[in-house]
Amino acid sequence: MAQFGIDSYLYAKNSPVHRMNPTTKVVAVLAMVISVAIVKDIYMATFALLLSFLMILIAKLPIKFVARRIWSPFLFILIFAAALLLSGGEGEILWSIGFLDITKESAMDAALILIRATSAIIMLTVLLATTRFDMIVKVLYDLKMPVFLLQILMFSYRYIFVFSDELENMKNSMTSKGFRPTLSMRMFSSIANMLGMLLIKSFERGDDVYRSMVAKGYTGKPTIITKNKMHAKDYAFVSVAIVVALAIHIPALVQSGILNSWI
Amino acid sequence: MHISEGVLPAGVLAAGWVILIILLIITIGWSRKKFGNISEKIPLIAVVTAAFFVACLFRVPVPPTSLHLVLSGLVGILLGPLALICIFIGLLLQALLFQNGGITVLGVNSVVMGLPAIIAWFVYKALLKKKNTAVSAGLASAFSIFLSTLLLAVVFLAAGIDFGSLNALADYASGIPVLSSIVSALAGSSFGLTVFLLFLMNLPLMIIEGIICAFIVPFIEKVKPEMLEEKIDGKNRTD
Structure with missing residues (x-):
């Protein structure tokens, strides 16, 4: 099984990210991933990418390990972004190669997709490299799946x-x-x-x-005895994560003019 | 066949989840009606899910290259209405363990692959009346890949991702006899082009999957017939 590198939990077992309450971690990371995957502002996407690098550092994961884990999905996104880039569209033309025109709009679109997808993948990788799979299942059970x-x-x-x-x-x-x-x-x-x-x-x-x-009496309920009881600091952390997840959409909303009537 | 995280806009992602949840509720209810207690089916579903997962990692050598199997057609033939659950869990595992696909696009990806799997089951059963197992299984699974390709194109269209209107390519290809007529027929309709490109990309997969399933299903029928959905509704079970 080693060849697939599944269950990468064994890396750097002792970091703040490893010690964090699993429910807190799953909810916070999911909120961030969902938010990052649909962010429209390229600066906010870059901010999310930096945030995901910060997560790797705090979790003390080796860069090489993370790079190997995200390599194949990253390649997919790269090809997709390249296709989008070459497909052109309306707008200011930056370069022309043969019959292909690369416009400013398509370059921005491709860069946005590349950045936001990479940061979402890195965040998920950090979550899974620091949490045991049965813990994730337990959290999903607590979340009423x-x-x-x-x-x-x-x-x-x-x-x-x-x-x-x-x-x-x-x-x-x-x-x-x-x-x-x-x-x-x-x-x-x-x-x-x-x-x-x-x-x-x-x-x-x-x-x-x-x-x-x-x-032997199996009924289907996960019988993990560990209680993931959330404390005040866990609630605080989740709240902060959700606020950040919402906040990175503000620039795009302001730009589109939806917020103007409120401010 | 996967769409990655971060590619689709929020509306399409949300629509994918809504459609997936509705379909899951429908198929679970339908399976309850059909099989009675579906908890009994958990080992079979889990085995097929794991097979689906491992098969996606397995590269079939097609000299000079190799390609990944998808096996959504086989999942449909083996599980019938339960196929959607299996594909949903398989893709969830892939997203969790390999970051293949993603959490937010799970809804879209499951529908794109799961719905054709269920349809493949209908096609398989319909064909079985006239053709033998191998031909029915092969055609049904190739058809499910074709349908997934079509759904994928619909998703791209809904997301507003189109790969140019082809007019530039039409000019470029006007000298080449066959290509120019295809391109000029498709030029202007971005949907046609997206389908055409995706179809071209998935054509080898369609053929290989068809052939592989045409061998697997008769093999299972010979060795362990109770695994095929037809035989597991309680009639042929000894216990």
Whole structure:
């Protein structure tokens, strides 16, 4: 499982971010992520990016680790931003390459998307690198996400590790038996049979586990004994996070003139 | 097939969540009616969700390159109405563990992939009356990718993201015989262009997924038929 780098909790276990109450942390980060993902003002987006860097520092996460975690989603966004940049649109033309015109508007749009997406991803990474997954599930339970969905979430999380180990073994055994990728029906059939077998094996195991759990009195409620009781300082922190999350939208609102009637 | 965090405007994101929640309520109610106690289905849903998750990491070697499977069609064929729940949880896990997709776009992404999965189940069942399992499964899963592509284009259109009106490209391509006629037909309608580009990008995936599912479903039918939705409504269970 190490190859996927899932569950990165082990980094720098002792930082203020690690010690924070999980409910506080999840609510505060979610508020920020939602707000940052839709921010329209490029300066505020840059501010959010700086804030996310600050979060990495406070959580004492190695930069290299964070960079590796955000690399593949970042690449996606980069390609998307590049497509947006090259697609042009109306406005002042900055450069012309062949039939493509890069306008000021499209450059601003692409930069905004790149910055706000990166900061949202970094914030989520910090949250997940400093919080155990079962704690996150517990918080979701406290936040009243339906138990039926949470049970599926918890079970799937467990199976992912079983599955990817199993898949790795199957791939190794196929390779050692001389399997080489060629573009032929036989290759597709081999891969499909491998995936099919993986599904069947895991289904049988999952069914057994579930039945034995039910026999032992499992009802679906998370039985984590830890109480995430929030104290005054937690409420204060969440309030500050929500205020910041709302505040970064003020410049865009002022610009669009919605606030003018109030001020 | 994922849209990343920070790309779509607030309105589209909110609409995605609203549609997702409505669809979840509908499909859970529908599954209760169909299967009775759906808690019994938790292991199956979780296994398929994990498979869906792992399959998205698995790269099928297609020389000279390789591509990721999506398997939303297979999810639909295996779970029927429960497919949306599975895809929602799978994408939630991907967002949490890999920052693939994102939390705010979870609603949009789940609808874009989950709705076609359920439709694939209908298509599969309809085709099964006339064709064999392999052909039905292959066509149904290819169709679900096609539908996802279409929904993705609708999302882009709703978000006001269009990749230019193509007029510049039309001028450029006027010398090339086939391309120029395609481009001039699409020029001016940004929706047509977005669909065209996305379709072109997803065409290999559509074909590969179709072929893979055409092999997987008959394999499961042979080895463990009770996993297929048709067989798990209590009639064929021994316990």
